[in-house]
Amino acid sequence: MGRTVRTRIAPSPTGDPHVGTAYIALFNYVFAKKHGGDFLLRIEDTDQTRARSDSEEAIMTSLKWLGLSWDEGPDVGGPKGPYRQSERREIYQAHAEQLLERGEAYRCFCTPDRLAALREEQRLAKGRMGYDYHCREIPAEESARRAAAGEPFTIRLKMPKEGTSVMQDLLRGEVRRSFEELDDQVLLKSDGFPTYHLANVVDDHLMEITHVIRAEEWIPSTPKHVRLYEAFGWEAPVWIHMPLLRNPDKNKSKISKRKNPVSLAFYKEAGILPEALVNFLALMGFSFGDDMEKFTVAQMVEVFDFEKVSLGGPVFDLDKLNWLNGLYMRDLSEERLLEEIQAIWLNPTYFAKLLPLVQNRMKNLNDFIDQTAFFYNVELAYEGADGAALLPKGKTQKEMADALMGAADAMDAMESWSVANIEAALRALAEEKGLKIKELFMPVRVAISGRKASPPLFESMEALGRERVRFRLRKAAEYVKTLP
């Protein structure tokens, strides 16, 4: 020991900052601080096709909002930078090259088509899945010649074909897995970018990460990482796999945006205080001791120990979060309470957004309150005559539930949140579902405003924000199933 503890959170900027990211970040942060170590932020943007431009900044904003600040990262820099993987391409290429020279890896010239066909074949045969070593034995000279000739290739790690991989997990003990079921993982893609596996191991080593605290879903691929450390001749970090947050559905599946709000932005819009959210996240798996449930991150740092972490997949339960948040609300000073409310809703910026939407509908100043009420809360009640409009004449519950869920998905899928994009997405959806415009727009209007009469639909949705809109569309989809 004696080495400074260093942990990291390594999110991929592919969308809205995820509650699971905050969850894992919290434990990384707390563990590092407990041991007087460093917590770093590294952006894993090696997938050029999925990265979203504004996502990285949103991630940083959200983590800061929660009070989880990093000692080194893309914004603050640090001695082991850069902290953005897209800026480290040469490093990965050099390391892949090194593995090639050592005979620990090889070039693979298989096309995506061939690999897809192979997978399909294996799936049908119900046999062993994974790469068939097709290119593993290509002689070095031939491999070099084909590469030089411009033939596209990936670089794969040579895994042992037999034997057992052993990994020590701090929380779970020894985890063994036979090499026979592990194939030769691609390390460097044909576009020259590394896969997670390579980038992650290289960076963790170069950044001197001592403890890898990540989600359980990584357990199956950890043997590949262990093998990589061996291939490089490096010392592996301590592995710690946290349980996965779960949906409140029957099976407790891994938390997902189709079933549960997962965006940190949603919780902020829902009026949750950051200290309550982070406290709640801590409760997922961790017990403070003495039945204490309300505590700060600083207090958690004091007492933290992985022995106080349990492994069952915790269900993310909004009820308890809201109760906890209420506790924090009551503790707030009037000054701070006022500040918070002003910051989120009662501010000129937000008013400026809403006023144009309702001005010509107003007969007096007080109408503003009535007509914009739905912009200031999260969940709407659909009982009553207006709610019944979620189900247009001649349409079935199933059809409309499907359409509303489709709308929720469409809202998520669009690149940037704008009035024009919202409208285009909804028109496309109506077409796709075979609905008349009003058969879709009225239900959507009711879903997001709770009323049949509302300010302009797309502008209202835009002002409401993506997350609340998606939440309401999902809720309306559930509600419509209960309609007569």
Add this chain to the structure above:
RNA sequence: GGUCCCGUCGUUCAACCGGUUAGGACAUCGGCCUUUCACGCCGACAACACGGGUUCGAAUCCCGUCGGGAUCACCA
């Protein structure tokens, strides 16, 4: 399906490496407080997945079964 991980009230977290009427919290249901609601307080309901072992004694240790989850990409 193969492999791996997990398994205490509906949910969450306890019960130190075997001995408890299995505890706290959320939710639910009662009651008190209160013009109402909320808060607060009091109370009720409610769990060791199942089957074998080991042991004087098992929620706790071992094995099996069942259940759930994750994973099997040129995504992370």
